[in-house]
Amino acid sequence: MAAGSTNDFDLIVLGAGTGGYTAAFRAAQLGMNVALVDGGKIGGTCLHVGCIPTKALLESAELFARLKKAKEFGILLDGQPGFDFEAIARRRDQVVKRMWTGLKGLVDKNKVTWVAGRGRLEGAGAIRVALNGEDGTPGAGGERVLHARNVILATGSRVKSLPGLVPDGRRIITSDDVTTKADLPRSIAIVGAGAVGSEFASLFHDLGVAVTLLEYLPAIVPLEDRDVSAALERSFTRRGIKVVTRARFDTASVKVTDEGVSMLVGPDGGVSDELRVEQLLVATGRAANTEEIGLETTKVELERGFVKVDGWMRTAQPHVYAIGDLIGGLMLAHVAAHEGIVAVHEIAGEGPEAIDYDHQPRATYTHPQVASIGLTEQQCEERGIAIKKGVFNFAAIAKAVIVGETEGFAKVIADASSDEVLGVHLIGPAVTDLIAEAALGMTLEATAWEIGAATHPHPTLAEVMGEAAMAVAGRQINA
Numbered sequence: 001m002a003a004g005s006t007n008d009f010d011l012i013v014l015g016a017g018t019g020g021y022t023a024a025f026r027a028a029q030l031g032m033n034v035a036l037v038d039g040g041k042i043g044g045t046c047l048h049v050g051c052i053p054t055k056a057l058l059e060s061a062e063l064f065a066r067l068k069k070a071k072e073f074g075i076l077l078d079g080q081p082g083f084d085f086e087a088i089a090r091r092r093d094q095v096v097k098r099m100w101t102g103l104k105g106l107v108d109k110n111k112v113t114w115v116a117g118r119g120r121l122e123g124a125g126a127i128r129v130a131l132n133g134e135d136g137t138p139g140a141g142g143e144r145v146l147h148a149r150n151v152i153l154a155t156g157s158r159v160k161s162l163p164g165l166v167p168d169g170r171r172i173i174t175s176d177d178v179t180t181k182a183d184l185p186r187s188i189a190i191v192g193a194g195a196v197g198s199e200f201a202s203l204f205h206d207l208g209v210a211v212t213l214l215e216y217l218p219a220i221v222p223l224e225d226r227d228v229s230a231a232l233e234r235s236f237t238r239r240g241i242k243v244v245t246r247a248r249f250d251t252a253s254v255k256v257t258d259e260g261v262s263m264l265v266g267p268d269g270g271v272s273d274e275l276r277v278e279q280l281l282v283a284t285g286r287a288a289n290t291e292e293i294g295l296e297t298t299k300v301e302l303e304r305g306f307v308k309v310d311g312w313m314r315t316a317q318p319h320v321y322a323i324g325d326l327i328g329g330l331m332l333a334h335v336a337a338h339e340g341i342v343a344v345h346e347i348a349g350e351g352p353e354a355i356d357y358d359h360q361p362r363a364t365y366t367h368p369q370v371a372s373i374g375l376t377e378q379q380c381e382e383r384g385i386a387i388k389k390g391v392f393n394f395a396a397i398a399k400a401v402i403v404g405e406t407e408g409f410a411k412v413i414a415d416a417s418s419d420e421v422l423g424v425h426l427i428g429p430a431v432t433d434l435i436a437e438a439a440l441g442m443t444l445e446a447t448a449w450e451i452g453a454a455t456h457p458h459p460t461l462a463e464v465m466g467e468a469a470m471a472v473a474g475r476q477i478n479a
Contacts, residue, residue, distance in 0.1 A: 017044020
């Protein structure tokens with residue numbers, strides 16, 4: 001990767017995850033001299049221990065689940081399908097390596113200076129980097145002090161556990177362990193049923209692992225629309241995943257042995273029973289990497305453990321910006337990338353629009369998939385917004401019947417007076433791709449009727465969007 005001899009830059013980006021490298025590449029495209037600093041590999045959490053390896057595993061698991069239904073499609077297999085998890089893990093690692101290699105090439109293509117080492121702010125315009133050695137050893141390469149008028153902080157986040165639960169990588173594990181190792185337990189309990197926990201519940205179940213999914217709140221994927229949360233819980237339960245919402249357990253009851261993990265678990269106010277599993281996966285959120293990056297040498301402010309910014313990613317310190325998991329919020333890779341673009345265009349003086357988090361799509365790669373954008377029905381109620389809504393089931397979509405995935409629906413929420421789309425919520429096949437239509441529509445401030453009036457090719461899964469949008473006015477065609 002590119003490395004320059006100068007220490008003076010127009011922009012220094014500290015952290016090379018999705019948000020950081022996106023910001024660096026866009027800034028270089030705008031003619032800035034850019035340094036990208038990171039002690040690890042370009043791509044960060046998403047590429048190496050997050051989004052990409054997880055989705056590679058999920059793809060193998062879903063293919064295996066479909067192969068078990070091959071006879072329904074007239075495909076005859078010689079015996080029952082099986083899998084080799086070590087081979088699945090190797091493919092996961094190959095996907096990561098391929099994407100990482102591509103990113104390294106983009107550093108050179110965009111003429112970004114790559115600085116391998118751990119960086120720390122020294123005031124607003126300088127970063128002292130403890131350079132990696134030639135063999136990658138942290139701090140073994142001496143120091144280099146970089147200067148720039150503008151800095152973007154993109155140091156990301158790390159997995160966090162519950163008090164009293166200390167991951168050991170063997171019996172009590174985190175998502176980092178699942179995405180880097182090649183062993184598969186026979187049974188697992190997953191603490192936390194947000195997007196990460198629910199994805200792993202789906203993954204492990206499809207690979208034959210006995211799964212218990214524990215969620216403290218009343219619903220799984222609790223940030224999603226309540227109808228979607230309820231539908232996913234029904235689907236999981238129907239498939240054989242044990243789901244416990246309003247789950248309560250004392251971490252002091254967790255016992256780790258050579259054989260596995262035991263704990264006392266029960267619903268809130270109910271009787272606790274002993275749960276024994278081979279592994280316990282903690283999926284209870286992430287903590288921002290704010291420590292030891294020199295924030296105390298600036299006027300940058302923290303709020304609830306995250307760096308505080310405005311809609312243009314500006315911190316309280318002039319010329320210092322922050323993006324991605326470091327600032328909290330949705331904590332999604334594509335949102336971090338968008339934040340990075342907004343910050344760079346603000347630095348360039350182009351007057352970008354402030355980021356609108358209600359227009360940022362969310363995607364969860366469970367089986368069935370979940371995707372959404374905008375306000376949920378419950379959020380509209382909380383804000384006192386009068387709405388009208390349309391719901392259309394995949395069971396009435398020809399392509400869903402053809403692919404054998406008829407579970408789920410599309411839900412379009414519109415303003416009762418203006419018909420402007422306020423939220424779109426999907427559960428079903430390929431909805432993490434279908435949500436892009438809603439994202440474009442909401443960016444253009446489309447009405448439900450405009451989305452419904454757009455011609456959706458037949459037979460496609462995308463028809464569910466058109467039908468749901470027309471259903472807002474009670475004018476759906478195929479139901």
